[in-house]
Amino acid sequence: MKAHVYVTLKRTVLDAQGKTVADALRRMQYSGIADVRQGKYFVLTLADTLDATQANAEVDRIAREVLTNPVIEEYSFRIEN
Amino acid sequence: MKAHVYVTLKRTVLDAQGKTVADALRRMQYSGIADVRQGKYFVLTLADTLDATQANAEVDRIAREVLTNPVIEEYSFRIEN
Structure with missing residues (x-):
C-alpha cells in the first residue's frame, strides 16, 4: 500500500x-495560468502488516504530527492499494 | 479549473x-512505514479561457519544460474541473 500526502x-x-x-x-510567455501554489x-510505502483502517489512522497521524x-x-x- | 502537478x-x-x-x-516510533519519497x-489555477484540451496541453508543457x-x-x- 502507498499513501500520497500533499502538504500546502x-x-x-x-x-x-x-x-x-x-x-x-508569465515572463516565459506561458499563457493561461492565473495562480500557482507550491507544496x-x-x-509513503506502508508495511504489509497494516490493514486499511490502521493505515488510514497511521498516515493521518504522521501527516498531522510530523509532515x-x-x-x-x-x-x-490518499491511500492507494 | 485547477491542475495538480506532482514532481518526484x-x-x-x-x-x-x-x-x-x-x-x-522510525526514530520517533511511528510504525508501519517501509519507505518515504519526497517530491x-x-x-496551478488555470484561466477560464482555456478548454479542457488546451488546459491539458499547457499543463503538460509547463510541467515538462519548467517544473x-x-x-x-x-x-x-491531474486536472480538476
Whole structure:
C-alpha cells in the first residue's frame, strides 16, 4: 500500500515560492495560468502488516504530527492499494 | 479549473530527503512505514479561457519544460474541473 500526502500552505498564508513560479511562467510567455501554489508531496510505502483502517489512522497521524506545520500548513492524503 | 502537478525524483535517483524523513519516523516510533519519497506539489489555477484540451496541453508543457528537471525527475498531473 502507498499513501500520497500533499502538504500546502494555508490559503491565508503568502506563498512566495508559488508566486515566483507564477511570475516566471508569465515572463516565459506561458499563457493561461492565473495562480500557482507550491507544496510538498510525500509518497509513503506502508508495511504489509497494516490493514486499511490502521493505515488510514497511521498516515493521518504522521501527516498531522510530523509532515505538516499546523500553524501555516494544511494537508490531505490518499491511500492507494 | 485547477491542475495538480506532482514532481518526484526518478526511482533510480537517491532521495536523501525522503530517506531522512523515513529514518526520523522510525526514530520517533511511528510504525508501519517501509519507505518515504519526497517530491514537489504544484497547484496551478488555470484561466477560464482555456478548454479542457488546451488546459491539458499547457499543463503538460509547463510541467515538462519548467517544473521538472528531466535528468533526475519525473512528473504526473491531474486536472480538476
